[in-house]
Amino acid sequence: MIDVKQLTKRYGGTTAVDRLSFQVRPGSVTGFLGPNGAGKSTTMRAVLGLDTPTSGQALVNGRRYADLAHPMRQVGALLDANAAHPGRTALMHLRCLARTHRIGRARVADVLDQVGLASAAHQRVGRLSLGMRQRLGIAVALLGDPGVLLFDEPVNGLDPDGVRWIRQLMRALAAEGRTVLVSSHLMSEMELTADRLVIIGRGRLIADTTVSELTDRYRQGVLVRSPRATELAAVLTAHGGQVTPEAPGEVSVTGLDAARIGDLAAASGIAVHGITTRTASLEEAYLRLTADAVEYQAKPEPVGGR
Numbered sequence: 001m002i003d004v005k006q007l008t009k010r011y012g013g014t015t016a017v018d019r020l021s022f023q024v025r026p027g028s029v030t031g032f033l034g035p036n037g038a039g040k041s042t043t044m045r046a047v048l049g050l051d052t053p054t055s056g057q058a059l060v061n062g063r064r065y066a067d068l069a070h071p072m073r074q075v076g077a078l079l080d081a082n083a084a085h086p087g088r089t090a091l092m093h094l095r096c097l098a099r100t101h102r103i104g105r106a107r108v109a110d111v112l113d114q115v116g117l118a119s120a121a122h123q124r125v126g127r128l129s130l131g132m133r134q135r136l137g138i139a140v141a142l143l144g145d146p147g148v149l150l151f152d153e154p155v156n157g158l159d160p161d162g163v164r165w166i167r168q169l170m171r172a173l174a175a176e177g178r179t180v181l182v183s184s185h186l187m188s189e190m191e192l193t194a195d196r197l198v199i200i201g202r203g204r205l206i207a208d209t210t211v212s213e214l215t216d217r218y219r220q221g222v223l224v225r226s227p228r229a230t231e232l233a234a235v236l237t238a239h240g241g242q243v244t245p246e247a248p249g250e251v252s253v254t255g256l257d258a259a260r261i262g263d264l265a266a267a268s269g270i271a272v273h274g275i276t277t278r279t280a281s282l283e284e285a286y287l288r289l290t291a292d293a294v295e296y297q298a299k300p301e302p303v304g305g306r
């Protein structure tokens with residue numbers, strides 16, 4: 001469990017994280033989303049004891065990182081795939097870490113296997129591809145078999161196979177009952193990986209929700225096709241619906257759900273040829289939620305400027 005409580009972090013005049021509170025619970029993948037500069041990495045660094053909060057707390061299993069008896073056995077993290085010494089082999093890198101944290105050699109072999117690096121164990125880190133270095137970083141995170149895992153932008157620079165592998169790994173770790181927090185600025189990726197979403201902008205909490213709640217919140221009405229669309233529109237309006245004509249024979253309805261529209265049409269003897277509940281894509285929902293928090297936005301093109 002990760003517990004961020006009223007966390008504030010300032011660097012000089014910049015407030016990177018501003019009274020941020022949220023919890024990350026075991027058994028699911030929690031996506032940590034926000035535009036560039038939102039404060040995701042800073043929050044993760046505070047959880048891992050790498051940054052001291054200006055005020056507030058970031059706790060792992062109820063304790064500050066510095067107070068954990070065996071930190072590597074409780075929390076693992078991938079922050080920077082380039083953190084390993086380029087001159088060491090993957091195996092040596094893991095063995096050194098294992099020795100420092102009193103973790104057996106057998107576990108090193110296990111994690112190399114788990115991340116698919118067994119055949120590259122003797123290659124120097126500097127010669128590994130970005131994808132392989134990401135895998136090595138994940139092996140480090142898993143080394144102590146921790147219950148809490150943080151991954152900062154783990155799919156950056158990976159090919160589609162690597163992306164799919166990471167997605168499956170995150171879900172498998174959560175299914176084992178672990179707490180998994182994974183940051184990204186891509187909602188499209190989180191839509192496929194996460195169950196819960198913590199969305200921040202300019203260091204503040206924007207939403208702490210589930211993927212399905214967010215989709216529901218941005219439901220955009222019901223699209224109805226009928227050969228008698230005009231008559232149907234009158235019936236629906238009389239029963240509290242707001243009806244907007246779309247294409248010929250098609251209306252968009254808000255204020256009534258699909259079941260009620262179907263019942264009203266049936267009761268009036270009006271045939272319906274199609275009825276679809278529309279939702280904004282999660283990507284659209286996310287862009288709307290974070291629009292005010294985007295630091296650098298492309299200027300809209302002037303009208304007639306093409």
Ligand SMILES: Nc1ncnc2c1ncn2[C@@H]1O[C@H](COP(=O)(O)OP(=O)(O)OP(=O)(O)O)[C@@H](O)[C@H]1O
Nearest residue numbers: 011014016034035036037038039040041042043185
């Ligand atoms: N060591 C530092 N010194 C000064 N400012 C910093 C430092 N680290 C982060 N910041 C600033 O704090 C803010 C939050 O940065 P942070 O890296 O946490 O955001 P992020 O959400 O991880 O962004 P990205 O998606 O671009 O990685 C930014 O304005 C950043 O410039």
